[in-house]
Amino acid sequence: MFVGITNTPRDYAWGSAGEISTLLGTPPTGKPEAELWLGAHPGSPSVILDPSGTAGASDLHEWIQRDSEQVLGAGVDRLPFLLKVLAAGAPLSLQAHPTPEQAAAGFARENAAGVPLTASNRNYKDASAKPELILAVSDTFEALCGFRAMAQTRASIEQLAELDAASSTPTPALFAEWLAFARADSDLRAMFEWLISAAQPVPELVERVTALAEADSASEEFALVRTLAGYYAGDPGVLISLMLNHVTLAKGEALFLPAGNIHAYLRGLGIELMASSDNVMRGGLTPKHVDVPELLSVLDFSASPVPYLSAEPLNESTRAFRPPVRDFQLVEVHEAANVELRSAAIVLCTVGEFTVQNGERSATLSRGESIFVTSDEGALSIRGAGQLFVAATQ
Structure with missing residues (x-):
């Protein structure tokens, strides 16, 4: 159906x-x-x-x-x-x-x-x-x-400490503990847990780093700090962002x-x-609500590169995104495609118009329209032009 x-x-x-x-x-x-x-x-x-x-x-x-x-x-x-x-x-x-x-x-x-x-x-x-x-x-x-390598985070913290030292009101003691975590070079969990605890001196550190980023407004290095602090002033996530891949x-x-x-x-x-x-x-x-103990129990503290997901071309106008889980895959269609299904599916049109067909059953989808496809269909013949997505299991 x-x-x-x-x-x-x-x-x-x-x-x-x-x-x-x-x-x-x-x-x-x-x-x-x-x-x-x-x-x-x-x-x-x-x-x-x-x-x-x-x-x-x-x-x-x-x-x-x-x-x-x-x-x-x-x-x-x-x-x-x-x-x-x-x-x-x-x-x-x-x-x-x-x-x-x-x-x-x-x-x-x-x-x-x-x-x-x-x-x-x-x-x-x-x-x-x-x-x-x-x-x-x-x-x-x-x-x-995901977490980036500690060496990258350390470089950002040291640059902030240098900005602080060059200011008219340096506060080197405020950066000491953060720098100590960074120079340990391996324990991302320890630094994260210290920051998210929001115990002193973390609130003061968030305020100081925000002020330094705003004073250095011409620099792109800490633009994200300025952005996040504008939405969530005083939140330790402003500092945690420096530990993460920004893409x-x-x-x-x-x-x-x-x-x-x-x-x-x-x-x-x-x-x-x-x-x-x-x-x-x-x-x-x-x-x-932030449940710190529960968050710590599920986080993977391994440093890793940006987790890009490459597409698999199915034909000149169709590609599939297949992550390493069985729960789902996403097929993106721009012209004509035959899509095999192993499960029920959801089809969404975002650009143009397509006809989706299986045997005598068909549906025409224009921009913004979507259908649910029951599991007994097995395959879809898709014709049209624009952009259409098919979500199903692998």
Whole structure:
């Protein structure tokens, strides 16, 4: 079956001023447009356009709950992925996501403790991991992702200490402990834990580094410090950002963020595809709940390069992003393609018009339209021109 679906962008405070509606050609909401969810996650399940074709079910979550075998196939009771259009108008929180084992244990633990699913201090909203990919749709997409080598962080800290020493009011003692962590050369965890604790002298250090970055406003070296401090004055995440890879994706480039990877999207419009979960451990740059012990238990403190995800060309106008997880893959189509499916799928058109067909069944999608494809279809013949995305499992 091909079933038309839609949704309304979530209005998180960091969302853009109309970028999602502009991309999709839909009426602006008049609120921040942060994430459009296409999937069956109960937090914001896709709305079914014609419930008469789904026995009256009004959204994907309800339809799957009623008849998972018809929708997803025998032995499958949940849609394992969630497709999003994400528009960051301001920096998101520093965050990381758990492994499948950590998610299952954490969800069970908080349920046993009686923590309501809607509680502000709830860490685990479900029992699933949340690996994710982000594909830049805007000309640039800026993000923090993973710890960089200590030598790079040390160079930034030493440069700040030099700026402080050259100022009219130097405070060398304020930098001493931070420099000691940096010169130990190996323990990223120790430095991170010290910063996120926000114990003295960290608050004073955040204030001083912010002042130094603002005084050195002609330099690009600490532009991110100035930006983050403008949104989250006094937050230790301002300093933690200096420990992380800072990347600006060009349109069409992608990242894959596995469990344990600390990251934050800073600005831009992208297509995000992830395992269907809403489990987020925050680590700063947010007014929301930050559970430091739980965050420390899920973080991977290994230094790593920027986690780019390369595309696999399927033909001259089609490519697939296949991360090292089975939960999802993203196929991007610009003209004609035949896409084999091993699961149910979600198809979204962002530019132009396409006809999606399997045998006698077909659906025409214009900009901003999307369909859900049940698992029994097996393959899609796609014809048209523009930009279209197919999300499915691998």
